[in-house]
Structure formats: structure tokens, C-alpha cells
Amino acid sequence: MSAFATERNISLAEPGDFFALLKPRVMSLVVFTAITGLLMSPVTVNPALGFIAILSIALGAGAAGALNMWYDADIDAVMSRTAKRPVPAGRVTPEAALAFGTAMACLSVMLLGLAVNWFAAGLLAFTIFFYAVIYTMWLKRWTPQNIVIGGAAGAFPPMVGWAAATGGVSVESVTLFLIIFLWTPPHFWALAMFKMRDYGAAGVPMLPNVAGEAATRFQILLYSLILVPVGVAPSLLGFAGPIYGAVSVLLGANFLRLAWKTYRMADGDPKMLPARKLFGFSILYLFALFAVLLAGAVATRLGFPGVV
CATH class of the missing domain: 1.20.120 (Four Helix Bundle (Hemerythrin (Met), subunit A))
Known part of the structure; x- marks a missing residue:
């Protein structure tokens, strides 16, 4: 990033950089397990509503990933595995990543709630909060049991898929x-x-x-x-x-x-x-x-x- 862009706090990101903020590999696993939960339920879901449910869950997973990259930019810059991520590499500003993640989170929860049911939407909101706040901002830097407790965030998607179909667990x-x-x-x-x-x-x-x-x-x-x-x-x-x-x-x-x-x-x-x-x-x-x-x-x- 140029000195001018840094001083003006301008994002030089391309669309691919914002896509990378979504952690697409993690998102693909989230979508896969959520679809499994949705289809394993005893309720037959309207295909259009099923698509909206999975889309909402995918957007929620992407939002959590973007918020994680925003907050963890300092430690991502130090680690070889994450140093080339959009925020530490300077292609996306922290402010842009935060705004993008927050907007995606709100959109995903509102879409799931309005189109499908609010129980599933509440569970999705809790999942995003758990990953972005409980795990990323607290557990990850505080305790060696971070993965044990924080792993719950990655385990919720099939429950959200099931809840989207049934309205419960x-x-x-x-x-x-x-x-x-x-x-x-x-x-x-x-x-x-x-x-x-x-x-x-x-x-x-x-x-x-x-x-x-x-x-x-x-x-x-x-x-x-x-x-x-x-x-x-x-x-x-x-x-x-x-x-x-x-x-x-x-x-x-x-x-x-x-x-x-x-x-x-x-x-x-x-x-x-x-x-x-x-x-x-x-x-x-x-x-x-x-x-x-x-x-x-x-x-x-x-x-x-x-x-x-």
C-alpha cells in the first residue's frame, strides 16, 4: 500500500480481497455441514426457503471470518500462515474489514429471521458473536483452551441448518x-x-x-x-x-x-x-x-x- 493510501486510510482492495475476508474454505465447510443439518431434519423445506437459509448461514460465516481478520490483523501479520491475508498485507483497511463484517452479520441474521424463522436467526447471531467476540477477542489470546471452548462456533452450523427447518433443536x-x-x-x-x-x-x-x-x-x-x-x-x-x-x-x-x-x-x-x-x-x-x-x-x- 502506498504512503498516500495509508495516510488517507483508503482501501486498495479488489473484489477478490473481500472474498478472502470471508474465509472461503471455512465457509465451504460451514455451508456443507449446515446443508447436512437442514436435509437430515424430519421437515421438508421449501427449496427457495432452504436456499435462503443456507445463503444466510454462508453470509454469517463470512461475516464472522471478516470480523476475525479485522481484530486479529496484528497477530496475523506475524504468522507465516496468515501474513498474506488482506488486512495485514495492507490490501484492505481495518475499517473496511470491520464495516464489511458488521454489515454482512446484520444482513445474514435479518434475512434468516425474516425469510425462515427467528429461532434459527438467533442461533446464527449467537454463532457470529461467539466466534467474533468470545473466541477471537477473548479466548484466543487468553487461554490455551481457546480451541476447546471456541470450537463451539464451528460446531453450530448443522444446528442452525436443523433449526432453519424445524424451528428448534x-x-x-x-x-x-x-x-x-x-x-x-x-x-x-x-x-x-x-x-x-x-x-x-x-x-x-x-x-x-x-x-x-x-x-x-x-x-x-x-x-x-x-x-x-x-x-x-x-x-x-x-x-x-x-x-x-x-x-x-x-x-x-x-x-x-x-x-x-x-x-x-x-x-x-x-x-x-x-x-x-x-x-x-x-x-x-x-x-x-x-x-x-x-x-x-x-x-x-x-x-x-x-x-x-
């Missing part, structure tokens, strides 16, 4: 919430294991930097042991079929294998291959579980319940 939607909630710590702590220097330089109290590698590896294993049975729960509770049950058991077994290898990893391992492999597989694990759940929901609506 249920055992099914809470189970979907718990899968993502329990998945978040081992997923992000595996990343934090090989990004310790970045988090240390930024002053973010991630668990490996505060409690050490051994304690982090133990916590990864512990949460993995809790996650895997919960991942199988949709089949055990009867709202997913035998294919989901088999897939969740096989994926869960490999998740535990990689978590065990990460637990057995030596302190100071320069490559941290087990943690890297666990991080990569954890993405596949969550995507596959929700993909099979979504396939089962579609099969049910086509007249083939209990197959997937």
Missing part, C-alpha cells in the same frame, strides 16, 4: 454439534504442534506453547478417544444407516491410529510427521462423516430411508 442436531466440537481440538492442536514458532511469535497461548508438546499429545489422544464413539453415535442412535456405521468405525479406527502415533512422537521431532498426518486426515474424517450423513439424508428424501 433435537438429539440429532446436538449430536452433529458434538462431532464437530470434539473434532476441533485434535485437529487444531495437531496443526499447532508444527506451527509452534508462529503461535509463539504472535503471543497466542496455544496448548503446545503453554503446556508443552507431551501434554498436547496426551490431550490430542484423549479427545480422539472421546470423538470416535461420538462419530459413530448417529448410527447407534438410529438416524444414520449401516453404511454410515461402517464408514465411521473405519475412519475412527484410523483417526485413533494416527492420534496414538502422534502421542508416541518424541519431543522436539523436527518433522512432526505423525502430527502432520493426523491434521491432514482429520479434514478427510470430518468431511467423509458429513458426506455420508448428507447422502443418507438425500436417500431418505428419495424414498430409501435407512440405507446409508
Whole structure:
């Protein structure tokens, strides 16, 4: 950014920079899990209203991402993984990011409330607030348990999708919430294991930097042991079929294998291959579980319940 632009506080952003503020990869996961929650519900939603609901949830996720980038610009500038984001790179001014995120948040909640129902809109508003304020402004810089508590923000979208269809919550939607909630710590702590220097330089109290590698590896294993049975729960509770049950058991077994290898990893391992492999597989694990759940929901609506 030029000195003139800096002094005048002018944004030199292109449309792609504002799109990047939405954290599109995170948004895609939010949309995917929200669609799963919406279609798994026992209520048939008008396609137009279903589209508006998912659009609203996507806009809300993007708003939370933009507000996160606005507030975290100082630490994003220090970390190699985030230094090229639009605000720390100087392509979008902090004021523009804040205004953009706030406007998107208001639009998403009002659209969902007016077009679908206010319970889902309230849950979406709480999700945005939780991520942007509770997690970003408070937990992230205050406690090494930031990911554990803050992970709730990423776990709400399937509940919002379910609420958009039904106007409430249920055992099914809470189970979907718990899968993502329990998945978040081992997923992000595996990343934090090989990004310790970045988090240390930024002053973010991630668990490996505060409690050490051994304690982090133990916590990864512990949460993995809790996650895997919960991942199988949709089949055990009867709202997913035998294919989901088999897939969740096989994926869960490999998740535990990689978590065990990460637990057995030596302190100071320069490559941290087990943690890297666990991080990569954890993405596949969550995507596959929700993909099979979504396939089962579609099969049910086509007249083939209990197959997937």
C-alpha cells in the first residue's frame, strides 16, 4: 500500500480481497455441514426457503471470518500462515474489514429471521458473536483452551441448518454439534504442534506453547478417544444407516491410529510427521462423516430411508 493510501486510510482492495475476508474454505465447510443439518431434519423445506437459509448461514460465516481478520490483523501479520491475508498485507483497511463484517452479520441474521424463522436467526447471531467476540477477542489470546471452548462456533452450523427447518433443536442436531466440537481440538492442536514458532511469535497461548508438546499429545489422544464413539453415535442412535456405521468405525479406527502415533512422537521431532498426518486426515474424517450423513439424508428424501 502506498504512503498516500495509508495516510488517507483508503482501501486498495479488489473484489477478490473481500472474498478472502470471508474465509472461503471455512465457509465451504460451514455451508456443507449446515446443508447436512437442514436435509437430515424430519421437515421438508421449501427449496427457495432452504436456499435462503443456507445463503444466510454462508453470509454469517463470512461475516464472522471478516470480523476475525479485522481484530486479529496484528497477530496475523506475524504468522507465516496468515501474513498474506488482506488486512495485514495492507490490501484492505481495518475499517473496511470491520464495516464489511458488521454489515454482512446484520444482513445474514435479518434475512434468516425474516425469510425462515427467528429461532434459527438467533442461533446464527449467537454463532457470529461467539466466534467474533468470545473466541477471537477473548479466548484466543487468553487461554490455551481457546480451541476447546471456541470450537463451539464451528460446531453450530448443522444446528442452525436443523433449526432453519424445524424451528428448534433435537438429539440429532446436538449430536452433529458434538462431532464437530470434539473434532476441533485434535485437529487444531495437531496443526499447532508444527506451527509452534508462529503461535509463539504472535503471543497466542496455544496448548503446545503453554503446556508443552507431551501434554498436547496426551490431550490430542484423549479427545480422539472421546470423538470416535461420538462419530459413530448417529448410527447407534438410529438416524444414520449401516453404511454410515461402517464408514465411521473405519475412519475412527484410523483417526485413533494416527492420534496414538502422534502421542508416541518424541519431543522436539523436527518433522512432526505423525502430527502432520493426523491434521491432514482429520479434514478427510470430518468431511467423509458429513458426506455420508448428507447422502443418507438425500436417500431418505428419495424414498430409501435407512440405507446409508
